[in-house]
Amino acid sequence: MALCRPEVICAYPISPQTHIIEALSEFVKRGALAPCEFVNAESEFAAMSVAIGASAAGARAFTATASQGLLFMMEAVYNASGLGFPVVMTLANRAVGAPINIWNDHSDAMAARDAGWVQLFAQSVQEAADLHLQAFRLAEELSGPVMVCMDGFVLTHATERVDLPSQQAVDAFLPPYEPRQVLDPDAPYSIGAMVGPEAFEEVRYLAHARQLAAVERIAEIGSEFAEAFGRDSGGLVHSYRSADAEVVVVAMGSVLGTIKEVVDAQRAGGARIGALGVTSFRPFPLDAVRQALGGARRVVVLEKSVSVGFGGVLSTDVALALNGLAVPVSTVVAGLGGRPITESALRSVLEAAQGGRLEKLTFLDLKHELVARELERMAARRRSGPSAENMLRDLGIVGAGG
Amino acid sequence: MAPVRFYQVGSFAVGNRLVDRSERTVQSDAGRSNSLTSGHRACQGCGEALGARYALDAAMRATGGRLVAVNATGCLEVFSTPYPETSWQIAWLHSLFANAPAVATGVAAALRVKGRSDIRVVSQAGDGGAVDIGFGCLSGMFERNDDVLFICYDNEAYMNTGVQRSGATPPAARTATTEAVGPHPGNVFGQGKNLPEIAMAHRIPYVATATVADLHDLEDKVSRAMAVHGSRYLHILVPCPLGWGSASSDTVRVARLATQTGLFPVFEAERGRVVRVTPIRRLAPVEDYLRIQGRFRHLFDPEGAVAQPGVVAALQSMADATIARYGLLAGAEAEPRQGTGTGTEAAS
Numbered sequence: 001m002a003l004c005r006p007e008v009i010c011a012y013p014i015s016p017q018t019h020i021i022e023a024l025s026e027f028v029k030r031g032a033l034a035p036c037e038f039v040n041a042e043s044e045f046a047a048m049s050v051a052i053g054a055s056a057a058g059a060r061a062f063t064a065t066a067s068q069g070l071l072f073m074m075e076a077v078y079n080a081s082g083l084g085f086p087v088v089m090t091l092a093n094r095a096v097g098a099p100i101n102i103w104n105d106h107s108d109a110m111a112a113r114d115a116g117w118v119q120l121f122a123q124s125v126q127e128a129a130d131l132h133l134q135a136f137r138l139a140e141e142l143s144g145p146v147m148v149c150m151d152g153f154v155l156t157h158a159t160e161r162v163d164l165p166s167q168q169a170v171d172a173f174l175p176p177y178e179p180r181q182v183l184d185p186d187a188p189y190s191i192g193a194m195v196g197p198e199a200f201e202e203v204r205y206l207a208h209a210r211q212l213a214a215v216e217r218i219a220e221i222g223s224e225f226a227e228a229f230g231r232d233s234g235g236l237v238h239s240y241r242s243a244d245a246e247v248v249v250v251a252m253g254s255v256l257g258t259i260k261e262v263v264d265a266q267r268a269g270g271a272r273i274g275a276l277g278v279t280s281f282r283p284f285p286l287d288a289v290r291q292a293l294g295g296a297r298r299v300v301v302l303e304k305s306v307s308v309g310f311g312g313v314l315s316t317d318v319a320l321a322l323n324g325l326a327v328p329v330s331t332v333v334a335g336l337g338g339r340p341i342t343e344s345a346l347r348s349v350l351e352a353a354q355g356g357r358l359e360k361l362t363f364l365d366l367k368h369e370l371v372a373r374e375l376e377r378m379a380a381r382r383r384s385g386p387s388a389e390n391m392l393r394d395l396g397i398v399g400a401g402g
Numbered sequence: 403m404a405p406v407r408f409y410q411v412g413s414f415a416v417g418n419r420l421v422d423r424s425e426r427t428v429q430s431d432a433g434r435s436n437s438l439t440s441g442h443r444a445c446q447g448c449g450e451a452l453g454a455r456y457a458l459d460a461a462m463r464a465t466g467g468r469l470v471a472v473n474a475t476g477c478l479e480v481f482s483t484p485y486p487e488t489s490w491q492i493a494w495l496h497s498l499f500a501n502a503p504a505v506a507t508g509v510a511a512a513l514r515v516k517g518r519s520d521i522r523v524v525s526q527a528g529d530g531g532a533v534d535i536g537f538g539c540l541s542g543m544f545e546r547n548d549d550v551l552f553i554c555y556d557n558e559a560y561m562n563t564g565v566q567r568s569g570a571t572p573p574a575a576r577t578a579t580t581e582a583v584g585p586h587p588g589n590v591f592g593q594g595k596n597l598p599e600i601a602m603a604h605r606i607p608y609v610a611t612a613t614v615a616d617l618h619d620l621e622d623k624v625s626r627a628m629a630v631h632g633s634r635y636l637h638i639l640v641p642c643p644l645g646w647g648s649a650s651s652d653t654v655r656v657a658r659l660a661t662q663t664g665l666f667p668v669f670e671a672e673r674g675r676v677v678r679v680t681p682i683r684r685l686a687p688v689e690d691y692l693r694i695q696g697r698f699r700h701l702f703d704p705e706g707a708v709a710q711p712g713v714v715a716a717l718q719s720m721a722d723a724t725i726a727r728y729g730l731l732a733g734a735e736a737e738p739r740q741g742t743g744t745g746t747e748a749a750s
Contacts, residue, residue: 007515008508037511041504042542049501049539053472053508056495059515061508079497183470183493183509185521190488192473192496194480 008054081116086139103338130233242274447650449640464628474527615658647696
């Protein structure tokens, strides 16, 4: 991030984003990023608003948040994209309460799915670093905001050897920000006027067109990045041993590491299995996904979020990409609120998929008995008590005294 | 030779022609910037349009035209910029309702990074955007002492959405959510925020209040605010004919009565201390202020007699308390004699 020469950084602390902004605030205070201002905002809503103002005045603006913070700033999140400001934001993916939970899943990013931001998911710490460089390049070219999603704790708190490029190389890749529209007394604009039914749809269409253009630019910038830095980070999707695979697992973020391990192990056992990592969730690369999955017999979408009352979120997009092909798509909701996604659980899911036994929607490792008991309690008594506490008591985690 | 005397009956105003050129109002200068130019869609007699025009033009003069304005959602934003029209002849940005102070902070930070210290930032909102929904961002901006002048145009309710109560609505006032019904008609007593005093509690460099009844004073305060750096706050009382139920031609009169009754104190504060007050020159009973506004109509019966003496007395004691608190009567002049033409004199 620091190599991207940010000019205004504003943030409000929230786990697991804190050490990102702590480090940046220290860099700014030491003068290592000069000229750069660090604003300690009083809320996430203010943080995104400061970024909007800074971007409108022509500065490269950055913020970072997670979970409740993203939801608290949501009005400004939509505003930044509506006004076309190339703010870049790190989202340290975390569950959304209630119940309050600080651990990783993708519920926060999914809540911002339709906000008009580009959403890129990192598989590793290295990729997270690389994606930030590409994010600024993309945002400023398109004049629209980009969110770099990295799994909370799993990636944000991981210690991993990371290859950081030289400032010179970054400067060659990422030219200074040239705003499309800027607040300037010498050429005064009114930015943010009210638009009625006569043009609103057209303005929204332009935002859609910007995202469609992003599909191409994300791929191209990814290739340019690979050429300049020798790493295949970014792009739209990443296939892993899926060319001849009968079953392909689709996922986003760090869980792909575990998935690849399982794929390797099962491949060694003769199973024709592969994986597809989706880097660009918005815009969703329908063609690239269709191309990568079209040859599969069965697709399993493993996702760290749930559309309550419906099922998968990413799965819906994947199913649409496969529209018209006879490729069944199963959804596996996994890792909610930081629950570990283990190799053995993944193995059994994939074996079920290969045997055609995987259901349309599965909650990985769900403790069915526990849920059934609580549902029974709720049906029996109106005031059956707090569900989480009841279930924790059933598990023997809290005492029976309370 | 005896000094020349000018006599103005029943007014304390001194015409522009009578004062030194350097002291004349910004609006009297043909070179004024017309920051908020004509053709906008504000109601007739809109106090906010009047206040904004004077405030922004004064800020433009104070900065030599090097100004950026950030606007909260509200009447001022809606009536000035129905796409594709705009009445703003300055660099102007509207983002959201609640975030005008934070957006201005971002603009100021960017200008600092860009080495554009010549460009100054003004942020503006109505009372809803300042007292209520934007309060968190405003307090944050104050606390960090960001280099922004924030102007609140206070018309004491949510006028843009149809006159609903805000945290700045006075007691007893009828709004669409504090109707004049029940045993305690209108807004309740004992609630509401005093934002100028809250701003002072942040110990920011400059806090001032003004009204559209004294536009010269308003301009002076904008100029003084722009002469200092850090967070500054200007609270301007702007009557709203629509929401207050006052005649369009009475906007200035209503604003003047707000100050002359003591209900709205006009003062300046530096670093949390009041340093100047504008004394009441012709004390008026609150009844005079209440009678000309439809939002207080329920306090009087159809014949014009006081129907709610307890409420009027409570409002009078609020005014008395404000007068005592700010010392608004100290140094006040005696009432001018009627009809003898000795109101004010100015030596040439």
